Amino acid sequence: MVLMLQQEAAQRYMAKPGTKQFGAISIFVQSAFLTDPGHKVPATCFYPAPDVESYLLNLARRPEPFIFAPEVKRLIRECFQQRRKQIGSLLRGKLPDGGAAWLALLPEAGLDARARPEQIPVALWQRLRV
Template identity: 35%
Template sequence: MENKIATPSGTKKILREYNLNLKKSLGQNFLIDSNIIDIITAASAIEGDEFVIEIGPGIGSLTQAVLEKLDEGKLLAVEKDAEMVRVLENIFAGEEKLTLLNQDALKIDWNEIAAEYNTENRKIKLIANLPYYVTTPIIMGVLESELELEQMVFMVQKEVGERICAGPETKKFGSLSVAVQYHMQPEIVHQVPSSVFIPQPDVDSVIVSLSPYEQNIYQEEVISKKFFFQIVKSIFQQRRKTLRNSLSKSAVINLDRDLVTQALEDEGIGIKKRGEKLSISEMISISNRIYKMRKEN
């Protein structure tokens, strides 16, 4: 395809040609700046022979660019809106590298999808321009599936991207930061103004890249993943309280105050310290110690 979709004229032409009415309920905002598309594909480091999953292709702005990068690789585009799927089928008719899947990304078993469509066991990369209202559940759904990803690059609301990448002792560090960083290493690679979308959203966006750790010490050290995330949720549900109070008065998990006090002392962490000041490794150490102490009692 010679004409770029990710331009004002290219996008408007498709919207007009297919008489498309954008669905606000699905968070449909289309990129009209090919430079942003180039930044996303560059961050994805597509080499040409991967299995790429795209979530929410819309009218194919990013789809078009990814297909141009793929030589022997395959692209699976997952789109919830059946009307958009019909448009994509027309725009990319005859494109053998592309498979369109009309499904809700929130309900997909990603391991089953990989097994069904990535039959040649290619490296897997995932890209997405995510609707703001489902950003977190989609990201966490992919990460918790433990799909073996070489790279994950997505565009999200700026505030969400900053929360994902935030570190300890910052206001934006929270449960989402820990949950994402437990699985992969995030980085904001570019700031994106609202002006590059049709229609324009009310907020700016960022492009976030997630890369696998060379060695994921977090997952290696955690005794119980379920218990660890109960501890994390307890810490940030009452982030202004001291660590002892937020854990011993948690609505998420029932912990004895004396046990919490002893665990914190054993870890060399002051009982008046707030949980938001802890590193992920410190949270894991506390979680492991409390978990062991509960088992012994």
């Protein structure tokens, strides 16, 4: 699938963990699609020329796309609404065990409960259960 988006949106879709652009949409898109580098589309290609940069993004559906349960999607979005908080405090009271089981997985990525949501890789978000 090929999408033409504002460059800012395309950057969020393709963002890597640890960057400011990485967020819930990055996790959901990258779990279902492989992102291939696209290219910028200059504003001069349009009339009238827009004030934003455009980007042509290539998405290929993963052979086995990961689809999040609705309650997990909601929780992930909530975590990214408070990006400055640590994941341990974000999950406290939102999971039956306070998130202890999932937080125990963070050392696999070299992280702990003090990590911010944008530091956590997509593969670990996929293991989150509510």
